[in-house]
Structure formats: structure tokens, C-alpha cells
Amino acid sequence: MPELPEVETTLRGIEPYVDQQTIARIVVRNPQLRWPVPVQDLRSLHNKKVLKVARRAKYLLFHTDVGVMLLHLGMSGSLRVLLTPQSPGKHDHIDIELQSGVVIRFNDPRRFGCCLFSDDDIDAHALLIKLGPEPLSEAFNGDFLYEKSRGKSQAVKNFIMDGHVVVGVGNIYASESLFESGIRPSSQAGKISRPRYRILANNIKQVLAKAIRAGGTTLNDFTQADGKPGYFRQELQVYARQGEPCTRCQSPIKSKVIGQRNTFYCSRCQK
DNA sequence: ACATTGACCTGGGAGC
DNA sequence: TGCTCCCAGGTCAATG
Numbered sequence: 598m599p600e601l602p603e604v605e606t607t608l609r610g611i612e613p614y615v616d617q618q619t620i621a622r623i624v625v626r627n628p629q630l631r632w633p634v635p636v637q638d639l640r641s642l643h644n645k646k647v648l649k650v651a652r653r654a655k656y657l658l659f660h661t662d663v664g665v666m667l668l669h670l671g672m673s674g675s676l677r678v679l680l681t682p683q684s685p686g687k688h689d690h691i692d693i694e695l696q697s698g699v700v701i702r703f704n705d706p707r708r709f710g711c712c713l714f715s716d717d718d719i720d721a722h723a724l725l726i727k728l729g730p731e732p733l734s735e736a737f738n739g740d741f742l743y744e745k746s747r748g749k750s751q752a753v754k755n756f757i758m759d760g761h762v763v764v765g766v767g768n769i770y771a772s773e774s775l776f777e778s779g780i781r782p783s784s785q786a787g788k789i790s791r792p793r794y795r796i797l798a799n800n801i802k803q804v805l806a807k808a809i810r811a812g813g814t815t816l817n818d819f820t821q822a823d824g825k826p827g828y829f830r831q832e833l834q835v836y837a838r839q840g841e842p843c844t845r846c847q848s849p850i851k852s853k854v855i856g857q858r859n860t861f862y863c864s865r866c867q868k
Numbered sequence: 869a870c871a872t873t874g875a876c877c878t879g880g881g882a883g884c
Numbered sequence: 885t886g887c888t889c890c891c892a893g894g895t896c897a898a899t900g
Binding site: 599600603631655669670671672673707709710724758759760767768769770813814816817818819859 | 891892893894895896
């Protein structure tokens with residue numbers, strides 16, 4: 598579920614309650630996420646101050662002076678800020694209890710998310726070291742995409758969804774960015790021109806930035822940290838709109854499976 | 869090196 | 885009502 602805008606929205610929602618706050622304890626009710634939760638390691642965070650909470654790709658990073666807790670929301674995860682005690686529900690796997698009394702609660706029905714700990718250089722972590730640039734950074738631009746794509750035969754949609762190319766672009770925003778750019782998702786990445794990649798890079802930035810401003814996209818169960826949905830769904834131009842008229846040319850939006858993921862596009866506007 | 873496929877897991881909706 | 889099947893925001897590991 599969560600792509601970059603949803604994770605960024607989550608970060609902004611929890612930051613005021615977490616930054617510079619001391620962790621009282623971390624309660625793990627179900628350690629069986631994508632990888633086993635290192636319960637013992639997390640104990641070392643008890644009574645430690647969160648020096649900074651940040652985002653890298655779709656990972657949330659809780660920095661302390663003894664190590665970093667990494668949290669990934671997977672497909673169905675979310676964090677909630679609880680200002681008053683609430684009894685945990687079925688998929689409330691982890692609570693980060695702060696000394697202030699606030700609880701950050703991790704819920705993840707499908708358990709594709711993960712919670713890990715690192716006391717090494719976090720930038721060198723195996724899950725982070727090979728990742729591509731942040732899409733909203735200056736390092737990510739059309740020239741970068743152009744150079745990186747030479748010789749690649751895969752569909753451009755798969756190319757921009759590859760975290761080793763650029764992070765944060767998931768299934769929703771890949772379709773949306775390609776629509777805004779007039780590029781057919783199935784086009785071979787290696788055959789797209791430099792000018793078109795410049796357009797695409799700019800549109801990825803704009804779509805993501807706009808989605809962050811809207812608090813992300815709620816399709817089913819994504820919620821911001823305060824429990825509210827994201828409001829970008831009403832801004833979607835093609836995602837999940839198959840059969841509906843294109844907002845630009847009125848021809849019906851098509852859907853097609855590319856790389857095992859459903860993909861949405863306008864066959865008239867996107868060549 | 870590159871590209872595709874399978875795997876992980878639960879819940880909700882469609883169809884019978 | 886209840887069963888079966890299909891689908892869903894991610895991404896790593898295994899396979900050609």
C-alpha cells in the first residue's frame with residue numbers, strides 16, 4: 598500500500614510525537630513479519646531518546662545513540678499515534694511506548710512489513726546500500742534516468758518501479774507519472790529518449806510532491822498517523838480508472854498487467 | 869548483468 | 885450463508 602507519499606505522510610504525522618522523545622519500551626506482540634523482529638536488540642532502545650526520525654526510500658528510521666530501528670510498512674502497514682491507551686487489535690503487532698505516554702502503534706494485516714535494528718552505519722545497511730536516489734532529490738533527474746536505462750529492454754514502468762534505479766515509485770505513482778508524461782508504460786526503457794526522460798523525471802517529482810501535499814492515497818486501508826485517510830485518490834488520473842474516460846481526451850482508460858502488476862494508461866495520450 | 873517469476877500473508881469482494 | 889477464486893499499495897530470492 599504505502600508508496601513514498603504515504604510513508605512521508607506517516608513520518609510527518611509521527612515526528613512531532615517522536616522527535617527528541619524517550620522510548621519507554623517497545624512491545625512486540627507478533628515478531629513474525631517479513632523477517633523475524635529482533636526483540637532482544639530492540640530492548641536496547643528502552644530508555645533511549647529518539648535523536649531523529651527520518652525516511653529513506655520507504656523505510657522509516659528511528660535514530661538513537663545506540664542504533665537505528667528500521668520500519669517498513671510493506672503492502673498493508675500503517676502507524677498510528679495514540680494519545681490515550683487503546684486496547685490492541687488483531688494486527689497491531691508492535692507498540693513503541695514513549696515516556697510521554699504517547700504510543701506509536703504498528704498495524705499490518707498482511708505482515709509484509711518489517712522492523713529491524715542496526716547498530717552499524719545505517720547507510721551501509723544491506724537493505725539500503727544498493728538503493729537508487731530519492732526521487733525528490735537533485736540527484737534524480739532525466740539525465741540520470743536516461744543513462745541508467747541504456748541497454749535495458751524491460752518496460753519503462755518496471756524500470757521506474759525498481760528501487761535500485763529510483764526509490765519510492767510504486768504501482769500507483771508509476772502509472773500516474775507515465776500518464777502525465779504521455780509515455781506508454783510498456784515502452785522499452787532503453788529506447789526512450791533523453792528529452793522524454795526529462796519530462797518523466799519532472800512528472801515523477803510533481804506527482805509525488807502533490808500526493809504528499811494531499812496526505813497520500815487511500816485505496817482501502819491506508820491511514821495517516823492521526824487515523825485520517827489520504828486525499829490523493831480523487832486526484833488520480835488513471836490508476837484504478839479502467840473504462841472511465843481519460844480526463845484529457847475522453848477515450849476509455851485501459852488496464853493491462855505488466856510485470857505482474859496491474860497498470861493503467863490512456864492508449865491515445867500515451868505513445 | 870539482466871529480466872522474469874515465485875514467495876511471503878490476510879482480507880475483501882465477486883461469482884456460484 | 886458459505887464456499888472458492890482472484891486481487892491488492894512491496895520487494896527479496898531464486899531461476900533462467
